[in-house]
Amino acid sequence: MKLLLTRGRRLNPVYVAFMAISFMVGVAGALQAPTLSLFLTRDVAVRPFQVGLFYTVNAVAGIVVSLLLAKRSDTHGDRRMLILFCCLMALANAFLFAFNRHYLTLITLGVLLSSLANVAMPQLFALAREYADNSAREVVMFSSIMRAQLSLAWVIGPPLAFMLALNYGFAVMFMVAAALFALCLVLVWLALPSVARHELSPEVLLTHTRLWKDADVRMLFLASMLMWTCNTMYIIDMPLYISSTLGLPDKLAGLLMGTAAGLEVPAMLLAGYYVKRFGKRRMMLFAVGAGVLFYLGLVLFQQRNALMLLQVFNAIFIGIVAGLGMLWFQDLMPGRPGAATTLFSNSISTGVILAGVLQGTLVETFGHYSVYWLALLMAVVSLGLTARVRDV
Structure with missing residues (x-):
């Protein structure tokens, strides 16, 4: 893991923090996503059409919110603060799903919080890329190892999710996810860097034309x-x-x-x-x-x-x-x-x-x-x- 080492052959704490956060966010997501349809069917007691509708509304809201926040994140503010905000929204969303069983609330407030929370991962990858570029690190390998954390998270998350939900209830499962997001908040605040933003060229701003x-x-x-x-x-x-x-x-x-x-x-x-x-x-x-x-x-x-x-x-x-x-x-x-x-x-x-x-x-x-x-x-x-x- 050459890229995780400094010149003194010591672990780079910033890189370790990126890996830990991506893994924990991945596990938290892998706890919630696989059991969502079961949660809506059994605990919220909705029809199959309403289960599908929830996924559709969640996806549409996710596209809109991610586009709005992604556009602003490339030109304004501190990306690290945006990640903190998204993790906070994820924490609030986990609490909401742990203690609320009202479908209308979940498909409105829950979807809004979830859409904001889902921006955390792409923003984390964007901040990692900026940090790696600025510190002359191996960008491709670093990104690949971060993606591997997500795959590892999905090895652990789904079996753990069903074990928690079936043995202890969905409330406990969502509270475990909330605890992971709380740990991420602390790590983002203490360990992740703020990286100076570069001005976007006109060519980059026009990349969506003639696709x-x-x-x-x-x-x-x-x-x-x-x-x-x-x-x-x-x-x-x-x-x-x-x-x-x-x-x-x-x-x-x-x-x-x-x-x-x-x-x-x-x-x-x-x-x-x-x-x-x-x-x-x-x-x-x-x-x-x-x-x-x-x-x-x-x-x-x-x-x-x-x-x-x-x-x-x-x-x-x-x-x-x-x-x-x-x-x-x-x-x-x-x-x-x-x-x-x-x-x-x-x-x-x-x-x-x-x-x-x-x-x-x-x-x-x-x-x-x-x-x-x-x-x-x-x-x-x-x-x-x-x-x-x-x-x-």
Whole structure:
């Protein structure tokens, strides 16, 4: 871990703080996200459509809030103070979900607090990049290690979330998340630096123009949106599908998510190693092909062991797409990395919005099983679109 060392071969406390904060924020998020649909169904007692509506409203609000705060954060104020504010909102949100069971309050005030809280992670990565640039550190490796903290958090978070929620109740689970955000507040205040802001060039300010004139960019956006729609429908529906339709133990949902997250780490590393040999296009086609096999498996098999084995395909799918998808956008849009990254992020957010609407509607109309048939169809269409995008 060369980048974590100073010239005196001592640990750099700022880098350690970045890693610790990203890990704790990741665990707190991984505690809340996998159990949200179960929480809304059991503790708040809402219909499946209202569960999907919650995810959709949350995603729309997240896009709006993140765009507003991201634009301001690049030109005004201290980014560290914004991270502190977001962690405080996350703490308030965890308290709200721990003690409130009123759907209207959760989908209004809860969604607002959640949208503000979700800005913390991208702002943390932005501050880390600025600090690394200013201190002449290894930016790429530092960013990769921070992303690995998120993957590790998702190995631990989902199983822990279901253990806490099922054995001690959702209130205890949300209070554990609140404690993690409180620790993050202290670390951000004491350990993270304030970095001087640089003036943005006119070229950077105009990066969002003419994004849709390239057919390859359009197809990759649509393909990516469908990929993330499939994944989000699975995350929303799977805990409910396992318990209500398959009659399997609730804790299995957390085990499946944790297994997939753990397998994503080697999938990411292997993809980074082999991408120079096979290219991003072939690696992405391989990943989406694995996604097709994953959703086909969900349609065909319902046994516990089969669901566990299918997580290998899920990990290949998400691990490679999450790692290489953004880089492919950047290759297709040379000179505009900011716009390319934003486009990739928006494909994820759009997928979440669609998933919330589709999952709730399908479950109420046709049942949980229909969700995986639609996911399979979307994965096949995504594979066809990805195959039409040029290699770079």
